[in-house]
Amino acid sequence: MAKLGKRTQAAKAxxxxxxxxxVEEAVTLLKGNATAKFDETxxxxxxxxxxxxxxxxxxxxxxxxxxxxxxxxRVAVFARGPKADEATxxxxxxxxxxxxxxxxxxxxxxxxxxxxTPDMMPIVGRLGKILGPRNLMPNPKIGTVTMDVTAAxxxxxxxxxxxxxxxxxxxxxxxxxxxxxxxxLAENIRAFVDAVAKARPSGAKGAYMKKVSVSSSMGxxxxxxxxxxxxxx
Numbered sequence: 440m441a442k443l444g445k446r447t448q449a450a451k452a453x454x455x456x457x458x459x460x461x462v463e464e465a466v467t468l469l470k471g472n473a474t475a476k477f478d479e480t481x482x483x484x485x486x487x488x489x490x491x492x493x494x495x496x497x498x499x500x501x502x503x504x505x506x507x508x509x510x511x512x513r514v515a516v517f518a519r520g521p522k523a524d525e526a527t528x529x530x531x532x533x534x535x536x537x538x539x540x541x542x543x544x545x546x547x548x549x550x551x552x553x554x555x556t557p558d559m560m561p562i563v564g565r566l567g568k569i570l571g572p573r574n575l576m577p578n579p580k581i582g583t584v585t586m587d588v589t590a591a592x593x594x595x596x597x598x599x600x601x602x603x604x605x606x607x608x609x610x611x612x613x614x615x616x617x618x619x620x621x622x623x624l625a626e627n628i629r630a631f632v633d634a635v636a637k638a639r640p641s642g643a644k645g646a647y648m649k650k651v652s653v654s655s656s657m658g659x660x661x662x663x664x665x666x667x668x669x670x671x672x
Contacts, residue, residue: 461667465653466624472658473617478509479656481624483631484611486650488643491604495642498604501581502634506623507598509616514595515539515550516588517559517577526554529592536562543569550575552595554583574603602635610635617655628653632668 460468466481473479489496515533516526517540526534533539533550540562546569553570555563555577563570563577570576577583581601585591602610614627632651639647651668654660 459662459664462625462628462663463621463667465661465663466621466628468661469653469655469658470617470621470624473655475655475657477656479617479658480510480613481615481617481619481627482611482654482656483614483628484609484652484654484660485632485635485648487604487608487610487635488646488649489604489608489640491606491608493642496604496640498608498610498635498638498640499580499602500634500638501594501599501601502631503594504598504600504614504627505630506615506619506627508600508613509619510613512552512595513550514552514554514592516592517553517555517563518588519556519559522556522586522588526588526592529589530596531588531592540566548573548575552583552601553577554585554588554591554595556586556588557584560584574601600631602631602638614653628663629668636669 469481487498489498491497513532514530516523516531517536518526518534519536523534523536531554535542536559543566548569553575560577567576579585582591582594600612600614602612604610612631614631615624619627632648636648648665648669651663651665652660653663
């Protein structure tokens, strides 16, 4: 068995016996042990009492984190004419139509969020097998198929986070950086938990939120007391 490094040993010792702590205590633990040579991402994972294989139990949505994610988001927009000009003016990194489709088909995907106007969906639909597995497919339910490209680009650039339940009913996302103030991280955590709570599907039965954990990119995770993260089920 490989020997643990000093940093890993110290982190494990700091987290030992910590379970179901308050949001504030969790943030303090994460920041105090995020000692990598880069600004670690603070990540949240939520175990939900749903089975996403059933349509009425799928959990999906977006949340505008009050303090952003600390990440630079590259945005691509499928649009033509005035809407293409609007997207460029709004700060989109890549704007196009058939030409952008060809770029994506070639395997060159240099963006983190994809937005499309409704009239572009016949083109974007051809890219489903490429964009879908990367969670980049525009979807009207989360506001990425829209005529208001200015607002969509602003949301993507301003810290909007998308979430979607995976097969085991787990939702996860990055909600900030270790360099953020503790209060800002705590606020982002609660905003994310509240958004997932509001996205409770009609088919969810029994306990919806089972466990909420947070971690840094290179550190251990710690579970958060649900009552501290959210007022009610």
